[in-house]
Amino acid sequence: MATGAIARPTHHPRHYTGILEWVLTTDHKKIGIMYLLFTIFFMLIGGILALLVRTQLVWSNTEVFSKDAYNQFFTMHASTMLFLFVIPVGAGFGNYLLPLMIGAKDMAYPRINALSLWLIPLAAIFMFSSFFVEGGAAKSGWTEYAPMTLRTFSPGHGTDLWILGVQILGISSVGGGINFLVTTMTMRAPGMTPARMPIFVWMIVVTSVLVVFATPVLASVLTMLFFDRNLGTHFFDPREGGNPLLYQQLFWFYSHPAVYIMILPAMGIVSEVLPVFSRKPLFGYKAVAYAGAAIGILGFCVWMHHMFATGLSIPLTTVTMFTTMMIAVPSGVKMFNWLGTMWYGSLVFKTPMYFAIGFLFLFLIGGVDGVFHAVVPVDYAINDTYWVVSHIHYVLFGGAVFGVFAGIYYWFPKMTGKFLDETLGKTHFWLMFVGMNLAFMPMHVLGLMGMPRRIATYESGHGWEWWNLVSTVGAFIIAVSLLFFLYNFFKTLASAPKTAGDDPWEGNTLEWMTTSPPPEHNFDSLPPVHSERPAFDARAGRMSYRPGAAAH
Amino acid sequence: MTTHAAVAHGHAPDGAAHEHAQGMSRGMAGMVFFIASEIMLFGGLFAGYFYIVNQADTWPPEGIEHTPGTAVGALLTVVLITSGLLGHAGIVALRSGTYGFVLQTGSRKGLILGISLAILLGTIFIAGQAYEWLTLFDEGLTAKSGVYGSTFYILTGFHGAHVIAGLAMLWVVLVRALWGDFTPRRHLFADAAMLYWHFVDVVWVLLFVIIYLVNK
Numbered sequence A: 001m002a003t004g005a006i007a008r009p010t011h012h013p014r015h016y017t018g019i020l021e022w023v024l025t026t027d028h029k030k031i032g033i034m035y036l037l038f039t040i041f042f043m044l045i046g047g048i049l050a051l052l053v054r055t056q057l058v059w060s061n062t063e064v065f066s067k068d069a070y071n072q073f074f075t076m077h078a079s080t081m082l083f084l085f086v087i088p089v090g091a092g093f094g095n096y097l098l099p100l101m102i103g104a105k106d107m108a109y110p111r112i113n114a115l116s117l118w119l120i121p122l123a124a125i126f127m128f129s130s131f132f133v134e135g136g137a138a139k140s141g142w143t144e145y146a147p148m149t150l151r152t153f154s155p156g157h158g159t160d161l162w163i164l165g166v167q168i169l170g171i172s173s174v175g176g177g178i179n180f181l182v183t184t185m186t187m188r189a190p191g192m193t194p195a196r197m198p199i200f201v202w203m204i205v206v207t208s209v210l211v212v213f214a215t216p217v218l219a220s221v222l223t224m225l226f227f228d229r230n231l232g233t234h235f236f237d238p239r240e241g242g243n244p245l246l247y248q249q250l251f252w253f254y255s256h257p258a259v260y261i262m263i264l265p266a267m268g269i270v271s272e273v274l275p276v277f278s279r280k281p282l283f284g285y286k287a288v289a290y291a292g293a294a295i296g297i298l299g300f301c302v303w304m305h306h307m308f309a310t311g312l313s314i315p316l317t318t319v320t321m322f323t324t325m326m327i328a329v330p331s332g333v334k335m336f337n338w339l340g341t342m343w344y345g346s347l348v349f350k351t352p353m354y355f356a357i358g359f360l361f362l363f364l365i366g367g368v369d370g371v372f373h374a375v376v377p378v379d380y381a382i383n384d385t386y387w388v389v390s391h392i393h394y395v396l397f398g399g400a401v402f403g404v405f406a407g408i409y410y411w412f413p414k415m416t417g418k419f420l421d422e423t424l425g426k427t428h429f430w431l432m433f434v435g436m437n438l439a440f441m442p443m444h445v446l447g448l449m450g451m452p453r454r455i456a457t458y459e460s461g462h463g464w465e466w467w468n469l470v471s472t473v474g475a476f477i478i479a480v481s482l483l484f485f486l487y488n489f490f491k492t493l494a495s496a497p498k499t500a501g502d503d504p505w506e507g508n509t510l511e512w513m514t515t516s517p518p519p520e521h522n523f524d525s526l527p528p529v530h531s532e533r534p535a536f537d538a539r540a541g542r543m544s545y546r547p548g549a550a551a552h
Numbered sequence B: 001m002t003t004h005a006a007v008a009h010g011h012a013p014d015g016a017a018h019e020h021a022q023g024m025s026r027g028m029a030g031m032v033f034f035i036a037s038e039i040m041l042f043g044g045l046f047a048g049y050f051y052i053v054n055q056a057d058t059w060p061p062e063g064i065e066h067t068p069g070t071a072v073g074a075l076l077t078v079v080l081i082t083s084g085l086l087g088h089a090g091i092v093a094l095r096s097g098t099y100g101f102v103l104q105t106g107s108r109k110g111l112i113l114g115i116s117l118a119i120l121l122g123t124i125f126i127a128g129q130a131y132e133w134l135t136l137f138d139e140g141l142t143a144k145s146g147v148y149g150s151t152f153y154i155l156t157g158f159h160g161a162h163v164i165a166g167l168a169m170l171w172v173v174l175v176r177a178l179w180g181d182f183t184p185r186r187h188l189f190a191d192a193a194m195l196y197w198h199f200v201d202v203v204w205v206l207l208f209v210i211i212y213l214v215n216k
Ligand code: HEM
Pocket: A047, A050, A051, A053, A054, A074, A077, A078, A079, A081, A082, A085, A086, A141, A142, A388, A389, A392, A393, A396, A397, A400, A401, A439, A453, A454, A455, A456, A475, A478, A479
């Protein structure tokens, strides 16, 4: 290899210590870990806001907060969870893992990578500071639909700060997406052909394509909104020839693909965890990769299903309905492959496996109630009710969050050399699983009973009280489960011995072929890559490879 | 199958080996994806424009008396396209040695000349656009005066901002060329900057067609 390469002067990064070592780093592993820490912190903040929301809804006519405060809480809950947690957390895993998994030393543009990271807390400052400005934070839901968000209905600067925060996050994720794509294109180890890349890498690639092509459209529409609010333009003002539906069209052109930006990394994680803990290769590797790509492409064709209730024309409605239902097909293919992977496997029930199986179960429910939305007449009935809230949480909480925790428990030993405690981990899982179903299953019922989403309180007499009570109890159980996680996390970091070794789970992918935690440049030597499971090949004794054996 | 040597990997300079092994240069790949995202950004703005035009009864809407002049638009178009061609010729001159059609010297001189002319014309473009905006302001067409002004200023304004960004890149190319950077075989940044400049050109041509030509 390396023939014809132009030799360049070896670059010696300067070494800092202490906190500066982290703040100034361009090492993708440190950046990835910081992404994860930031985003999990924001998940906790979003969770606290969710508890406030649920507290208010616990019983009819409960007014712990004013309606105005409630509206800010649920808007910022959703915005925090989506923009500051779920979307960047995928990039966090991608940052830590993608170079390791393809056998590269770092990302293609390490400095842009660091920039993408630090834009996240900056954006968070913009978004959260809005609670303290006159008029308070954004309060029209995370979609921030015009005309509710025009000056007339949302005075004050909360919405402006929200827009700026989201725009900054957009720049961060586009930078990150380009970085992932170029890294995967140009820095794979010898032998790592596209058909041998881990599924997780495939899912990050598809996610990045979505990020690069969809996010700028959000930037365009938010810029128009910002100008309408601050420069007096009229894009969304019907009295002057503008049209609020334009906001929705462009917004959903981004936000529908964005739901796959949120879920594909979790699908990638689950696709890595299930085979390892089933002691079998992933069933239908190619089908999983193609299904991921199909989801990505179809994702751009169906945004108008969010607008059925605005009275689209019949042909548009019909086309959108069919393309939407087609997306269920690749998702179903994946589900089938995951189950096929476990079928007759010798399952190893460690905490990551629990979360991965939890993912399968909950994501299935979320997927099925999504199909209800695709069917237009049904959607007319359940649109804007708690059914939506339930669906969103089965997909994003049951799907993305369970996937994220599967990933954390799975790769924690690689990142630190230590195992998280199994008993605490399983307690975390069961509490979270039970709490999650208690919190969100009743919302299906509430939706069918007609409870609208985004209301600050409700009258008695609808029969909604008991279901809401159950839901709130569930929410607090989730909160307790997170306390177990945090305790486990800090206790392990502080006092657990480094017993994990290089390859604690007998993994398939290249990151298990280096030390835990990996050295600065990731690998001292790499096994040759002959299949999509190079670490398995190496362990199976097909070659005389020992991790870290060479070049020390 | 048994292989003895694990592939030595750790101490290659900075990944240059892979970069070449896999064909596409890292810098250019990044620029291509960046431009793709910029296309989508303009895509959103254009889509907004068409959406609004489509549902308007007349376009420009009634009550709009002053609209941008076709002659000015055409002039700006010529200026920008010429700038793109000259800049490109500069790169051709550098790269192929003898076939550059501005200067047949085949070296940095051609590049410096081409890029300088590109910068000059790009600056004239911006000045022309500023002049046009000011004239229209005087005549009473602003971003606030109805949705027609809103779309006109956001499209041309975003484009202008991108011209300025492109000019900044061209300046970097020029300064580096003057410092003695770039050889016939190594001119990645110049290529990438030029690609961006062409992108800005193409967007303008589309803008010219939809704003100045079609809806009159
Ligand atoms: C403790 C866990 C959670 C609880 C109790 C909870 C509760 C709620 C409730 C009650 C609402 C509805 C607010 C309203 O309509 O007035 C809501 C909305 C929302 N939540 Fe959560 N949530 C939790 C976690 C999450 C997570 C992890 C995510 C995403 C990763 C998320 C994303 C959203 C979104 C996007 C909405 C807006 C739905 C809409 O547009 O109507 N939530 N949440």
